[in-house]
Amino acid sequence: MTRFTSLALGAAFLSSLTYALPSNTPLNTPRYNNVKNNCGPPPSYGTPHAISRAQAVVDVFKTSWDGYYTYAFPSDELEPVNNTASNSRNGWGASAVDALSTALLMGETETVNQILEHIPTIDWSQTSDEVSLFETTIRYLGGMLSGYDLLSGPLSHLADDPANVDALLAQAINLANNLSYAFETPSGVPWNNLDFATRGNDGSENGLATVGTLILEWVRLADLSGNETYRSLVHKAENYLIAPSPASSEPFPGLLGTNINVTTGLFTDAKGGWVGGSDSFYEYLIKMYIYNPRYELLRDRWIAAADSTIKYLTSHPVSRPDLTFVAAYDGTTLRLRSQHLACFDGGNFILGGQVLGIEKYINYGLALVEGCHDTYTSTATGIGPEQFAWDPTSVPANQSGFFNTSGFYITDPSYDLRPEVIESFYYAYRATSDPKYQDWAWEAFVAINATTRVGSGYSAITNVNAPDGGDFSNFQESFWFAEVLKYSYLIQAPEAEWQVSKYGKNEWVFNTEAHPVRVSH
Template identity: 60%
Template structure:
């Protein structure tokens, strides 16, 4: 099936594949990796051209109907997510279109006055601007036609933070996530999740460090403090692993259910990334990551009965595990690898590599060569009709969509940067070919309904902004030459990627 998918992709990307490639084997050469990077760049340009023609400056392209939507405030989410990928791909024409647009955004007005997610806005808009500022003032300087627009990136990031910062005006300092900007209110939610609380600290701290105004980082770090010291004690079933929802008024955890899936995922991701960002200030974050990592290895690592060679992470409710996961959680291998590299602990790298292999299997087993949104491996709850699939694959599908998610390729990227083993480049290339051939439609690339159906089932007519920021950036960087913004560049990390794959300059690192 891999080979058939590859042939389809060749037709989609004519003229790029002059250099021979051998899929699924450790046979990459510098020239073939370079041609692969060029192919990813061409896909980025196709996706951008469709977006610019039919959707810009709205949030997302609908590539089938050549229309658009505004699910992320109407401020141009795809442009904000695309800018750093365009920078590292050296596409100055696209970079300057976005640079000219960003100063025009009014952060005080959202599309149809809809609620603004503090979390999503931070990881996409604020992060995209801060990262572009770091890159264009550092290793990618000289790309902007108007240097004043580069300065505007930081000014607009600060303006955005000023519009959002009232979210932290709560009894505890734990923010409300869904904000109604018109009257500086929120949606009335009484709890917030550890992911939406704990995935602000990198961006808001970087903003403080760049502006010299400490209030931004202090807001996010105060909110984080409730996650670093969880109360009550029962909310931490195992050391470092905590529940999902926190009461905004009291700071008390409301449950003891969680894992590395959505709602929890990037809280754990940012613990080690804050230590990468500044080890002198965020040693406590590292300690909490180590505790969570050790407990995860000891209590959540799980192997399906039909494929004991595979490893995934179970969810938990108190100390009862639940054998289900999904595409979102497949960042976990890359996060363990990063932690192992930074802490010089090979056991974390090795465990991360085992998770990477398990997530790769979710791709190789489906008809499209793309992994599903959700999967499980509890042998007592196999859905009717999936018994044979479970015996072969080690998992059954609980949600068959693919919504242009990046996490599996993200972990391939970290695996390659840690080991230099070209099989991870091949795995990423195979994934890229499958995604490119299956999701390409009309003016861009679309979510699909069923990864285990011929041609992906049906098109859902939606091109997510993170397709630009993450899928195509990681697909490109794993094939591209080493550079200062690459993970583990010459054995060190001079940049750290936020959860949306926007690279931030590590604090105190000269460029």
């Protein structure tokens, strides 16, 4: 089969998923009752011990929100050391929008309504800063769509004013309309970094993750709004990823390069892995199949990537052969290094294995979870580093002992309030019901709380292998609310319809920012 034919088939398949709905006509969204699986009894969740832990996470959420709301709202982030505000996400209130779905799942009514009062006031057309299509999609668009799904469904009682619920969808449409010019390229592969004032962009390349992590949110918006333009834009871009060219950009079946020429749609390298810049593209392949089983082609691409990862990228450190890591690659040359960001991979393999009913993926994911757990338990703070490696030919002299004991050495010791390790603990627990994963998540949460708490909130730190965490970076990321606190809560919380099902049949799917959206019906 020629390269051209493969692309044409991919385009035809994705085009077949475009439904004949009138443009700009909202769909009726029913109110939902809790969904019960018919695959046997659910695991035993919500023990008193776990519930007390869940409440402790809620208390940390309240502390974080109070600091942000007092000193930074409606700016994007809190700088907790000196009680000031930061605007790294265009000044639209990133922490507020990112916190909405977590506040909803926790039942924090006052916080929910503070956020709901803010969102209708946002003018998406006004910003003096560069706009990231990727970050804006996963945080703002994903956050509002998730809030709309939850508040027009099982959590409708938490909204004081129903008009604010309607405003979530209206504002999601407004935001997407402001972003949509990004797709006006010769190929349809969008620009990522946008200048709203001039409708400009920053160049001719985009990345695998920043192109491939749009489809869930934009398709959900199409389904809720009835406007098929949103679906067609991301389908066209996705075609270049599921049928990549040139052939050299796919060094292993299903595993791709990172950078894409926006003019031609061609990949410009063959470097990648389950690391930043590529990671959430692979994540969304299986999640789109969960969202709508008609995305069989994306499911098959996930299977190809998963099988190649197991066959070609699996790596065991020479000093700790009991650990399993996933290597990065440059062409077919492996790079024995990884990142905290990549530690979502265990959870994604577990989720894929559950949904597909394939045990080897679950078992592989659990092995990856063990490896990432070790990056936490090996450091002085009990928190994993931003980047690490296990290449025995490049071990720094001052970390040789650490490498011999831990199986890796630290290449970037910072911690930016990242969620990925706890995220994978969550999926491991939901699949196995083994309480050790609850314990691991709790231990990580306690370590993070002890080390990053400062001033009016929580801050990124500079050195996880210093007993006190080094210095504070004075920055409380919006995904602290969306991801770290959500996964730390959900792994301890009682059963609910949005919890990931042990049996592979899910009514909700989490976007890469941990915002749950209702699957397509």
